[in-house]
Amino acid sequence: MIIDMHMHVDELPGLGWSMPASRCIETMDEAGISAAVIMTVTDIPEVNPNALELIAGEMTRYPGRLFGFARIHPWYAESIKVLDRAVLEHGFRGLKLHPVSTLAQPSGAESMRLIRRAGELGIPTLFHCGDDPMTTPLAIADAAARCPEAQIILGHMGGYGHTDEAIRVAELHSNIILETSACPYPEKIVEAVARVGAERVIFGSDGPVCSPVLEVEKIRMCGFSAEDEALILGDNAQTLLGLS
Amino acid sequence: MTGPGVRLWDGLLFFGSSLFERDVTVQQLLENLDDAGVDGCVAAAHKPPTYDLGAANDVVLEVAAVHPDRVIPLARIDPWQRGQAVAEVRRTQTLGARGVLLHPWEECFATSNEVVNAVVETAGQLDLPVVVVGGFPWLSEALQVADLAQRHPDVQFVVTNGAQLNMSGLAGVDVDRALESCPNLAVHGSGLYRQDFLDNAIATIGPERVAFGSSSPYYNLRLEAERMRRTSYPDDAAAMAVCSGNTLRWFGGAVAS
Numbered sequence: 383m384i385i386d387m388h389m390h391v392d393e394l395p396g397l398g399w400s401m402p403a404s405r406c407i408e409t410m411d412e413a414g415i416s417a418a419v420i421m422t423v424t425d426i427p428e429v430n431p432n433a434l435e436l437i438a439g440e441m442t443r444y445p446g447r448l449f450g451f452a453r454i455h456p457w458y459a460e461s462i463k464v465l466d467r468a469v470l471e472h473g474f475r476g477l478k479l480h481p482v483s484t485l486a487q488p489s490g491a492e493s494m495r496l497i498r499r500a501g502e503l504g505i506p507t508l509f510h511c512g513d514d515p516m517t518t519p520l521a522i523a524d525a526a527a528r529c530p531e532a533q534i535i536l537g538h539m540g541g542y543g544h545t546d547e548a549i550r551v552a553e554l555h556s557n558i559i560l561e562t563s564a565c566p567y568p569e570k571i572v573e574a575v576a577r578v579g580a581e582r583v584i585f586g587s588d589g590p591v592c593s594p595v596l597e598v599e600k601i602r603m604c605g606f607s608a609e610d611e612a613l614i615l616g617d618n619a620q621t622l623l624g625l626s
Numbered sequence: 627m628t629g630p631g632v633r634l635w636d637g638l639l640f641f642g643s644s645l646f647e648r649d650v651t652v653q654q655l656l657e658n659l660d661d662a663g664v665d666g667c668v669a670a671a672h673k674p675p676t677y678d679l680g681a682a683n684d685v686v687l688e689v690a691a692v693h694p695d696r697v698i699p700l701a702r703i704d705p706w707q708r709g710q711a712v713a714e715v716r717r718t719q720t721l722g723a724r725g726v727l728l729h730p731w732e733e734c735f736a737t738s739n740e741v742v743n744a745v746v747e748t749a750g751q752l753d754l755p756v757v758v759v760g761g762f763p764w765l766s767e768a769l770q771v772a773d774l775a776q777r778h779p780d781v782q783f784v785v786t787n788g789a790q791l792n793m794s795g796l797a798g799v800d801v802d803r804a805l806e807s808c809p810n811l812a813v814h815g816s817g818l819y820r821q822d823f824l825d826n827a828i829a830t831i832g833p834e835r836v837a838f839g840s841s842s843p844y845y846n847l848r849l850e851a852e853r854m855r856r857t858s859y860p861d862d863a864a865a866m867a868v869c870s871g872n873t874l875r876w877f878g879g880a881v882a883s
Contacts, residue, residue: 397799482794512793541793542761542817564793564819568846593821596856600849
């Protein structure tokens with residue numbers, strides 16, 4: 383069973399980006415993906431006050447196939463209430479933080495209160511982890527160190543130029559999980575599994591605009607054992623999402 | 627998705643001894659091509675441990691001479707060498723180099739810096755296309771490469787990495803502008819995480835300005851070949867142009883004929 387831990391549903395006409403849930407389902411079917419985590423590209427409450435309802439609606443439309451992560455802007459006073467509502471009322475399975483769009487430092491007080499609350503709720507926090515300031519592995523590791531009881535997922539596992547750092551901080555902090563979407567280095571995914579274990583590496587595609595078919599193929603060309611491949615492609619995700 | 631008759635020709639890979647411990651031998655190069663189902667490649671020298679690009683260029687030229695059906699050589703040039711750089715373009719062209727490689731990241735120059743001009747002017751005089759390793763902040767951002775291409779409108783440029791190394795997707799906006807404004811600028815798909823960028827580029831600027839180039843071993847040749855096979859093409863002619871035809875048209879020489 384393949385579970386994609388990183389897909390997007392949103393519409394951004396200003397950038398020409400269109401990511402309907404139907405496209406997620408279409409590309410999931412092409413790639414043999416059973417279920418996926420979806421999140422918006424925009425944050426709630428700014429610039430998208432309706433982000434929660436959008437994702438909740440698609441979860442309802444595709445039960446058992448789409449699970450929501452709430453993408454929340456940490457700066458706003460109501461952010462904790464939004465997270466509680468997402469998880470307790472709508473059944474969201476995780477929190478998404480993207481410091482490029484929010485400018486919120488991962489280990490800053492505003493982000494930390496959300497991460498801590500996510501930990502209390504028993505859900506993971508997925509960070510965009512790339513090459514931009516405030517998204518690098520070392521920046522996010524600081525947050526992980528301050529809140530060891532919360533699970534932190536490094537989406538993209540360091541982007542183009544910070545992959546080695548992502549693996550290293552995962553070695554240092556047992557609450558960090560590496561997520562493979564868009565990582566263009568299959569050999570680094572192999573290295574990550576060797577150094578932190580297959581239990582802490584999860585598959586994501588960043589679809590539907592990134593190719594889920596190619597992202598699955600990327601994992602398969604790594605040549606993992608059947609057991610490790612199953613963990614990466616789905617078993618770990620089942621545990622994280624509370625599906626097992 | 628490409629049809630069964632579409633061949634792949636890698637528009638750029640690196641070869642030889644590497645200062646950054648990415649050594650690739652001739653045997654490995656040929657095996658990697660075979661393993662990925664790629665017919666041949668345009669090859670450039672790694673930055674060598676000796677820092678001697680001239681000697682490294684000679685190795686690539688020698689390999690291309692031995693394997694003319696599989697390897698098309700580029701000359702790797704450091705513009706900071708000024709007059710010696712211009713002389714190296716001319717020297718390598720007489721020995722069979724089919725283009726010039728500029729690596730702003732490893733040779734530490736911005737493509738918008740006028741230090742590049744003499745090398746590019748010489749390449750233009752010799753009808754050699756210029757490959758620019760793109761996407762690096764400060765040095766080869768899309769608009770910086772476009773600035774270079776606009777200063778030399780008669781030279782064919784190919785920028786690698788989709789001219790973007792940014793997983794937020796934000797650099798793509800500048801890439802779109804760069805490609806729209808420079809008809810002499812084409813783009814490789816190496817390392818591009820957004821499949822829709824490739825699909826859109828083929829639809830908007832045309833398949834004759836998009837090409838397969840792996841930038842191996844910095845990227846994985848098998849994965850990059852698979853990326854191109856799984857791209858959406860309007861027809862087989864477009865697929866052939868992107869996967870091999872454009873590269874052979876720009877650099878082909880004896881291989882193309």
